[in-house]
Amino acid sequence: MSALDHIRILDLTHYEAGPACTELLGFLGADVIKLEPPGRGEPGRSFVRDKPDVDSYLFVLLNANKRGITLDLKSESGKDLFRSLARRVDVVIENFSLGTMEELGLGYQALSEINPRLVYATIKGYGTYGPWSSYKSFNSAALATGGAISITGLPGGPPIKPGPTIADTGTGLHCAVGILSALLQRDKTGRGQHVEVAMQDAMVNYGRVPMRHHLQTGAVVERSGNRLSHAAPTDTYPCHPGGPNDYVYLMATTPAMWDALLRVIERADLIDDPRYTKRAERNERFDEVYEIISAWTRRHDKFTVMRKMGEVGIPCGAVLDSQDILNDPHLRERGMVATVAHPTRGELTMPTCAVQLDDSPLDLKPAPLLGQHNAEVYQDLLGLSPEAVKDLEKEGVI
Numbered sequence: 600m601s602a603l604d605h606i607r608i609l610d611l612t613h614y615e616a617g618p619a620c621t622e623l624l625g626f627l628g629a630d631v632i633k634l635e636p637p638g639r640g641e642p643g644r645s646f647v648r649d650k651p652d653v654d655s656y657l658f659v660l661l662n663a664n665k666r667g668i669t670l671d672l673k674s675e676s677g678k679d680l681f682r683s684l685a686r687r688v689d690v691v692i693e694n695f696s697l698g699t700m701e702e703l704g705l706g707y708q709a710l711s712e713i714n715p716r717l718v719y720a721t722i723k724g725y726g727t728y729g730p731w732s733s734y735k736s737f738n739s740a741a742l743a744t745g746g747a748i749s750i751t752g753l754p755g756g757p758p759i760k761p762g763p764t765i766a767d768t769g770t771g772l773h774c775a776v777g778i779l780s781a782l783l784q785r786d787k788t789g790r791g792q793h794v795e796v797a798m799q800d801a802m803v804n805y806g807r808v809p810m811r812h813h814l815q816t817g818a819v820v821e822r823s824g825n826r827l828s829h830a831a832p833t834d835t836y837p838c839h840p841g842g843p844n845d846y847v848y849l850m851a852t853t854p855a856m857w858d859a860l861l862r863v864i865e866r867a868d869l870i871d872d873p874r875y876t877k878r879a880e881r882n883e884r885f886d887e888v889y890e891i892i893s894a895w896t897r898r899h900d901k902f903t904v905m906r907k908m909g910e911v912g913i914p915c916g917a918v919l920d921s922q923d924i925l926n927d928p929h930l931r932e933r934g935m936v937a938t939v940a941h942p943t944r945g946e947l948t949m950p951t952c953a954v955q956l957d958d959s960p961l962d963l964k965p966a967p968l969l970g971q972h973n974a975e976v977y978q979d980l981l982g983l984s985p986e987a988v989k990d991l992e993k994e995g996v997i
Contacts, residue, residue: 601628602959606782608690609634610665613641615738615764616722616798617694618661619771624778625664626952626961632688632976633662633967634681637669637995640969653943659966660949663939667967668976669997672703676996683981685710685717689791690778694722697733707793717791718781722774726797736798741766745802750809752822770801831881832860832888835918836896838904846918847896847904852878859911864895924950934961941965973997 606629610621618633625631635641643658671677682705685691691710693700700706707719721727724736725744739760742748747766752759777794785791812820825848827833833850851860858870869891875881881888896904901917908915919927925948930936934951941947942965952961977983977997991997 600959601962602956603627603629606630606690607688608632608692608778609684609688611691611693611695611700612722613694614643614646615657615661615767616770617692617774618643619768620720620722620774620778621665621692621771622661622663623772623775623952623954626963627954627956628959629690631665632684632972633665633667634670634684635667635969637671637970637997640669644969654966654968659941659944659947662966663949663951664962664964665967666972666976667970668973669970671996672705674996676991676994678703678705680977680981680991680996681705682710682713686714687980688714689716689782690718690720692720692722692774692778696735697723697727711791711793715790716785718778718785718794719791720774720778720781720794720796722770722796722798724798726800727795731799738764738766738798741770741798741802744799746806746809747802750806750820750822753824754822756822758822765805766798766802769805770796770798773801773804826885828885829882830878831885832892834889836889836893836904838896838901838917839899841897844918844920844923845901847901847908847915848918849892849896849904849908849913849915851913856913857881860892860908860913863907863911863913864892866891866895937963939963939965942968970997 603624606624608621608624608629608631610617610631610633612618612621621629621631621633635644639645641658643661644654646655646657648655670680672681685705707721710717710719723732724741725731725734736744742760742765745766748758748760751761774794774796777796781792781794809820812818825833825835827850830850830852833852835846835848838845838847851857854876857875861867861869869875873880874884875888899907905915905917917923924930925936927936934955935953936948937951938946938948944965947965951963973992974985974988977988977991978985983991988997
């Protein structure tokens with residue numbers, strides 16, 4: 600039994616923001632039915648393909664734990680089938696351009712008339728209303744307009760796009776919360792509702808902690824790089840053997856942490872030194888403190904530094920690169936990184952579900968091939984005969 604195995608979701612989303620939302624819900628047990636155009640599928644399947652006729656890594660990483668069907672929503676037969684499916688699901692989610700579903704006659708108002716309990720989720724760059732609502736957006740644009748790029752980078756340097764695609768996946772996670780909230784409210788009211796998440800809105804939400812500086816000072820939040828200027832020592836420190844990711848991020852914010860740090864780096868002689876005892880003094884000597892610490896970290900690898908600091912209660916994280924992540928024994932033991940057998944990719948090691956429920960363990964399944972579950976869904980869910988499914992395939996409806 601899984602937490603959401605009583606919830607069925609019809610997933611019309613593509614690329615990342617929507618698929619990240621439905622993949623999480625699929626990890627938690629929902630029956631996610633991914634609906635794509637016949638023949639080509641959603642554009643994410645062919646995004647930066649490394650092999651012809653094999654689904655891209657973008658697709659297989661974002662569409663695990665889903666069933667896959669095809670349907671031509673531009674044909675009248677396809678629209679009729681879609682309406683039949685919409686009557687039998689709990690959630691419909693889409694991230695098409697503004698007005699696409701309404702032009703097809705398949706928007707929230709139309710579908711809620713045939714299924715009043717339907718939760719209809721919409722992901723848009725700037726929402727369905729407001730001056731920018733008609734503008735298209737991708738991850739980078741949302742990072743810019745949501746404030747994330749303006750606060751990322753070194754002091755005096757240009758704004759820099761953060762590496763993780765937090766605008767896409769982060770928006771998907773916000774939408775998953777909205778969907779679950781609407782489902783809980785439906786238990787009280789018996790009615791579904793329209794859930795809307797804008798990518799820009801999600802990014803503004805992620806920036807609320809840096810925003811406090813503006814509220815405190817009235818000044819625009821500036822880029823600070825890896826340091827917290829008010830909390831020395833906080834920074835990335837170089838480690839042996841000096842590769843591009845041989846660093847740790849370290850912070851010692853209390854007197855006890857500072858003293859413990861000095862013992863670890865073999866500088867106990869500086870304990871109670873008035874130049875460094877209080878944080879205010881350390882902040883004035885930030886570069887000096889950095890050199891004291893980095894003289895020691897440069898002699899040790901990042902995992903040794905992390906272990907030694909962690910054992911004495913100092914927050915310290917080795918800077919893990921993609922290879923480190925896929926091989927990390929801690930992540931492997933927790934199941935956050937796991938290997939699944941994909942029908943065309945073979946053995947695929949990938950990140951899984953960051954939410955753990957002790958009574959709903961993850962059953963990891965690979966992303967579906969295009970139309971892989973057509974017969975299964977159309978026969979079992981809609982009661983179509985095998986012959987009827989084959990006829991629909993011949994006609995290009997599915």
